[in-house]
Amino acid sequence: MILSDACIESSLESGEIEIFPPLDLDQIRPTGIRVHMGKEILVPCPGQKVDPSCPQEIKYKKYDIEKEEYVIEPNSFILGSTYEQILTSRKIVGHLEGRSTIARLGLSIHCTSGVIDSMHEETRSIVLEIKNQGNFSIVLKYKMPIGMLLFSSLTSPINQSPQSQYSGQSSALAPNLKFQPKSLK
Numbered sequence: 001m002i003l004s005d006a007c008i009e010s011s012l013e014s015g016e017i018e019i020f021p022p023l024d025l026d027q028i029r030p031t032g033i034r035v036h037m038g039k040e041i042l043v044p045c046p047g048q049k050v051d052p053s054c055p056q057e058i059k060y061k062k063y064d065i066e067k068e069e070y071v072i073e074p075n076s077f078i079l080g081s082t083y084e085q086i087l088t089s090r091k092i093v094g095h096l097e098g099r100s101t102i103a104r105l106g107l108s109i110h111c112t113s114g115v116i117d118s119m120h121e122e123t124r125s126i127v128l129e130i131k132n133q134g135n136f137s138i139v140l141k142y143k144m145p146i147g148m149l150l151f152s153s154l155t156s157p158i159n160q161s162p163q164s165q166y167s168g169q170s171s172a173l174a175p176n177l178k179f180q181p182k183s184l185k
Contacts, residue, residue: 003092003151005030016089017151020123023084032097032150036143038081038125039066066142072107072132080109080130083143085123086116090157093117095150096126102146106134109147116149117158 003011005028011017019033027034042060050058060079063070072078088094094116098109111129128146132138 001153002031003153008033008151011092016092018087018123020085029148032148034145035126035147035149036083037065037140037146038083039064039142040081041065041070041140042079044077065140070140071137072130072140073137074132074135077131080128081125082128085125086149087123088151091154093152093154095152097148097150099145099147105136105138107132107138
């Protein structure tokens with residue numbers, strides 16, 4: 001069940017959903033909250049060959065869009081993050097969705113990783129997998145509205161232990177190929 005604006009407000013008050021810095025209530029939409037661009041983006045360095053099953057470090061160039069906006073060109077891919085840092089109780093899960101206006105320009109903010117579970121113990125930003133699929137060069141700015149985060153109530157709390165693969169995530173982070181789940185070893 002997706003939470004309504006009233007349920008989101010109630011969950012913020014009860015602490016079942018924590019957002020840092022504290023959310024302005026005008027950012028609550030009918031079925032979610034608006035999320036904004038964080039200040040750092042990572043642009044993959046070209047010419048790398050990546051084997052996801054082998055521990056390796058992927059090279060990125062870091063940009064601070066708080067200091068200078070970034071223009072993402074058509075067919076380009078970058079990593080960003082949300083300005084907001086989120087923590088939910090173990091019985092609430094988030095769903096990252098694009099923002100209609102941004103999507104109509106051809107910009108996707110998540111390629112496949114749109115579920116935000118409560119498998120961590122601290123507020124953390126959401127990494128955005130940003131792809132410009134359109135024909136426009138698009139300007140990205142710090143704190144610009146970039147997407148929506150919807151929340152669903154689970155039938156029961158998550159049982160699994162928290163994972164530390166991306167602990168302390170407060171900005172865009174590259175994939176951690178050194179942390180290999182047993183299924184990939």
